Structure formats: C-alpha cells, structure tokens
Amino acid sequence: MKTAVIYWSGTGNTEAMAKAAAEGANAELFSVSEFSGNVADYDAIAFGCPAMGAEVLEEDEFEPFFTAAEGSLSGKKVLLFGSYGWGDGEWMRNWEERVKAAGAELVNGEGIIVNEAPSDDDLAKIKEIAAKLA
Numbered sequence: 001m002k003t004a005v006i007y008w009s010g011t012g013n014t015e016a017m018a019k020a021a022a023e024g025a026n027a028e029l030f031s032v033s034e035f036s037g038n039v040a041d042y043d044a045i046a047f048g049c050p051a052m053g054a055e056v057l058e059e060d061e062f063e064p065f066f067t068a069a070e071g072s073l074s075g076k077k078v079l080l081f082g083s084y085g086w087g088d089g090e091w092m093r094n095w096e097e098r099v100k101a102a103g104a105e106l107v108n109g110e111g112i113i114v115n116e117a118p119s120d121d122d123l124a125k126i127k128e129i130a131a132k133l134a
Helices: 013-025 062-072 090-101 122-132
Strands: 003-007 028-031 043-049 077-084 111-114
Touching: 003 013, 013 028, 013 043, 013 077, 013 111, 013 122, 077 090, 077 122, 090 122, 111 122
Parallel strands: 003 028, 003 043, 043 077, 077 111
Antiparallel strands: none
C-alpha cells in the first residue's frame, strides 16, 4: 500500500505532527511545496495543515493544493491533522466534511487537532492513529 503524508507548517507544530504520522504509517513525507506527485497514485494519505486566520486552511499553498486533490480522494483512506491557537476547531470540522463529500474514508472518524505545540502524548497518539492508514 502506497501512503503519503503531505503537510504545510508555519511554526513547526504541524511539521512535528506530520513526522509522527509518517513514522506511524510508514509513509513518504512531503511538505506541500515539495510534493510533485499525483494524489491519485496513493492508496492512503494523511494531510496536515494548521488553522489560519478565521479558522481556514492555509490559503496560499495548501488550500489550492487540497482543492485540486479533492477529486482524487474517492475510495482512499485519509487522515487529517493540524494545530491551532484559537477558535474551537471549526476549520477541522469543515475540512472533515470536504473529505467525506469527496468519497474518502476518514481514518479515526475525525481529524486530529492539537492546541499549539504537540506534546509527546499527542505525537504518540498521532503515530498510533496513522498506523491505521496502512
């Protein structure tokens, strides 16, 4: 099974989560700017992006990438994760709905959100859940 973890991180919090997810899923790890492949070529994908602005995905790189990838998610296992510093997780709930509407199976039934920097326990949980992608 071919698995990728694709993320955007501004402060390093979501990057730490991405590294834990890649380890747990035994997946290829890419920042969104480094990913030059095709999402359709993967069986399972973990996407990571923090909440930005008024609880939205990062708008310059990640949102356009994810919008383009949505059409390739049907039938795939998907894990969503990200960090936030304010709000109540609305960006993740909206993102989960987009993934479900695209026909993907949301591993764990919901995304994983962490307030600010992930703790060692948070990273262990992400690793454990990401293993379900395999």
